Amino acid sequence: MTEIIDAEQAVRNIREGMTVMIGGFLGVGEPLLLIDELVAGGVGKLSLIAVVGSYPGGGFGVGKLSRNRQIARLVTSHIGTDPELVRQYLAGDLEVEFNPMGTFIERIRCGGGGLGGVLTRTGFGTEVAAGRARIEVEGEEFLLYTPLKADVALIKAHRGDRLGNLEYRGIALNSNPAMAMAAAYVVAEVDEIVDVGVIAPRHVGTPHIFVDALVRGRDHQERKLEFTDLWVDSGRLQ
Amino acid sequence: MDAREFIARRIAQEFRCGMVVNLGIGIPTASANHVPHGVDVILQSENGCLGLGPRPSRAAADPDLANAGGEPITLLPGAATFDLATSFCIIRGGHVDATVLGALEVDSQGNIANWKIPGKRVPGMGGGMDLLAGARKVIVALQHADKDGDSKIRKHCRLPLSAVGVVDLIVTDKAVIEVTAEGLVLREIAPELTVADVVAATDADLILPATVATIHV
Numbered sequence A: 001m002t003e004i005i006d007a008e009q010a011v012r013n014i015r016e017g018m019t020v021m022i023g024g025f026l027g028v029g030e031p032l033l034l035i036d037e038l039v040a041g042g043v044g045k046l047s048l049i050a051v052v053g054s055y056p057g058g059g060f061g062v063g064k065l066s067r068n069r070q071i072a073r074l075v076t077s078h079i080g081t082d083p084e085l086v087r088q089y090l091a092g093d094l095e096v097e098f099n100p101m102g103t104f105i106e107r108i109r110c111g112g113g114g115l116g117g118v119l120t121r122t123g124f125g126t127e128v129a130a131g132r133a134r135i136e137v138e139g140e141e142f143l144l145y146t147p148l149k150a151d152v153a154l155i156k157a158h159r160g161d162r163l164g165n166l167e168y169r170g171i172a173l174n175s176n177p178a179m180a181m182a183a184a185y186v187v188a189e190v191d192e193i194v195d196v197g198v199i200a201p202r203h204v205g206t207p208h209i210f211v212d213a214l215v216r217g218r219d220h221q222e223r224k225l226e227f228t229d230l231w232v233d234s235g236r237l238q
Numbered sequence B: 001m002d003a004r005e006f007i008a009r010r011i012a013q014e015f016r017c018g019m020v021v022n023l024g025i026g027i028p029t030a031s032a033n034h035v036p037h038g039v040d041v042i043l044q045s046e047n048g049c050l051g052l053g054p055r056p057s058r059a060a061a062d063p064d065l066a067n068a069g070g071e072p073i074t075l076l077p078g079a080a081t082f083d084l085a086t087s088f089c090i091i092r093g094g095h096v097d098a099t100v101l102g103a104l105e106v107d108s109q110g111n112i113a114n115w116k117i118p119g120k121r122v123p124g125m126g127g128g129m130d131l132l133a134g135a136r137k138v139i140v141a142l143q144h145a146d147k148d149g150d151s152k153i154r155k156h157c158r159l160p161l162s163a164v165g166v167v168d169l170i171v172t173d174k175a176v177i178e179v180t181a182e183g184l185v186l187r188e189i190a191p192e193l194t195v196a197d198v199v200a201a202t203d204a205d206l207i208l209p210a211t212v213a214t215i216h217v
Helices: A007-011 A032-041 A063-067 A083-090 A101-113 A220-233 B003-012 B027-034 B084-092 B128-134 B195-200
Strands: A003-005 A019-022 A046-049 A071-076 A095-098 A118-120 A134-137 A140-145 A150-161 A183-194 A213-216 B020-023 B042-045 B049-052 B075-081 B098-102 B105-107 B137-141 B169-171 B175-180 B183-189
Touching: A007 A032, A007 A183, A007 A213, A032 A063, A032 A150, A032 A183, A063 A083, A071 A083, A101 A118, A101 A140, A101 B084, A101 B128, A183 A220, B003 B027, B003 B137, B003 B169, B020 B027, B027 B098, B027 B137, B042 B084, B084 B128, B098 B128, B183 B195
Parallel strands: A003 A213, A019 A046, A019 A150, A046 A071, A071 A095, A150 A183, A183 A213, B020 B042, B020 B098, B098 B137, B137 B169
Antiparallel strands: A118 A140, A134 A140, B042 B049, B049 B075, B169 B175, B175 B183
16 A cells, blocks of 8 residues: 655665665656755765766755765766765775666666666666676577666655555656666655546556555646756756 | 867768667767658667657756756657666667767777776776667767877777677768778768878777778768
8 A cells, every 4th residue: 555655764775784775866757845854854874776876066956965965876877977976986985886788778668667777788888788687589699787776766746646656747757657667665756746537547657556655745836946946057948 | 160060970870761860978978969861760868768859948847857867858659768787688689770989099909998097097987888789880089199199099908898899980170981891991080180190199900991082071
């Protein structure tokens, strides 16, 4: 059963050293309220799995976790937008495992979907291929990547019904549907919580059986104001 | 016209109607502003859409719509949004006709280095390695020389590689260079330059065909 709880309750299960997946892409589709609570709680030495770092310039969304030095290890494809992650990585305070973005998401899909790994040609001839197992399939060689799983996934959707079915909106799916399947405990932050039946079956992006807890985040209008400020202040919107 | 706009304008001439194109951040993204009239390309963004439109007004900006650089976007009629797994099936699976990416260095074998300078710049590869591995045509947009005047078109890349033997076309502020099995072929040069100027400015050996055209942008 999916429980409907508040953000503070939702992150209470996250303890020092745990592996946490956080959905979203440069702020879009990120569970911003849950991240704020995780920062307020201050739990440290997290092993974070997130596709990219903060919104460019740092300090937004997952960028609050790096600024608060709560991450010990990171699996990602890109940290270049987050000066704090780059600084901690270069100083040796943060371990980073870089994966090509397509490999990153497939590893999570494998983790949730009961598959033994990803076979990809991406990265051949580069340093990411060094020391990695190679498997020949039908005469072609592939690099093997193992599945990724987490103790907790914090994800974001547009709406959730009281059963936990999730509907996504716009381009804000990104890593969320894959992460919803790959963690022992999955919390979804949503703009609104609606009655069962309001979200048509064909519009369910993540079925409720994957979702353990639903948290009402900021509504769409509040997020529009927040992102307008962010984009205008960073010169990305006139 | 500055060098970046010159390169962006020349790259836009590579686009054909109906092509699925993924543009990297910087000069490649700017090339979308110069697509010839009547040429409709389908822009893919690796964070999950096909059919990227122009930037929105403040009123139309939507917190659930941004490109892979975090900038607000619009979607054109007929656009589709999807998750990252689908997006990278499109990319790796050979369903992107062309990608345009920036680079730190490219070389005679079609190798490209564009993801790190050890100890200095360590952003990560993002979706770049997947695009290089999967796109049907790889166009590289870069200035011919670095800040110290050193050629970025090398005999052999010195920086860590992003992919091996994948580059098809190199477009710089000085030249358009085609990567072939025989080596780099000089196809076009910037209007104010001679072939000798470009050869002198290039670390890699260039194959000189009978005619080298002038870049018109």
